[in-house]
Amino acid sequence: MKSQRIFPGIILIGFGAYFLLQQIGMTLFPAFFTWPTLMIIVGIAFLGQSYSGNDSEAVLPGVIMTGFGxxxxxxxxxxxWPQNTIGMLILIISIGFFLRFQKTGSGLFQAFLFLIVAVLLLFYDKIAGYFGLLQNGMSLVWKFWPVLLILIGIYFLFKKKK
Known part of the structure; x- marks a missing residue:
């Protein structure tokens, strides 16, 4: 019974504190009265539910919401802090899958897949310069690597289980 009250309890405490501080005009942290703070509060509630309430499926949304916020x-x-928002968001999703794998034993493949995509996005310029892709005619292939992701995704959607 305790585990069913963790998530709403943390949400109510977090939102209550957020709105109370906003209402009394607390100017100590004015930058925190934004929507990312609400995402962090909800993410922390999911993480609290996951680790205190033994709800292992709440790890992934908790990490994603807290990380995005x-x-x-x-x-x-x-x-x-890296300015590449898409790369960072995918890295946060990857971290969520790694933590979910640690708790449940599933999702390791997805964690590595998202990690590889995040590294490619975060370090695109360095990787391209390192391999000399722009100089040796491979820039066309490098430019359309998202098509490879789409094809792999379609393969996984229609792959028959053995």
Missing amino acids: LHFHLVGHVSF
Whole structure:
């Protein structure tokens, strides 16, 4: 019975604190009165449900929502934070799948798949320069690598289970 009250409890406490601080005009953290903060609160509620309530399926949405909220808070304010939003969001999803794998034993393939895509997106310029893709005529292939992702996705959708 305890595990069913963790998620709504954290949501109510988090949203209540958020709106109370906003209503009393707390100016200590004015940048936190935005939608990414609400995403973090919901993500923390999912993580609380996952780790305290033994609901292993709540790990992935918890990491994704908390990570996305943190990313959108940090992207414009911290100098070392990567500016490539798509690459970071995919990396956060990958981390979620790794943590889900740690708790459930499933999702390792997805974790590595998202990690590879995130690394490609985050370090595109360095990878292209390292392999000299722009100089040796491979730029056309490199430009259309998302088509490969689409084809692999279609394969997984229609692959028959043995």
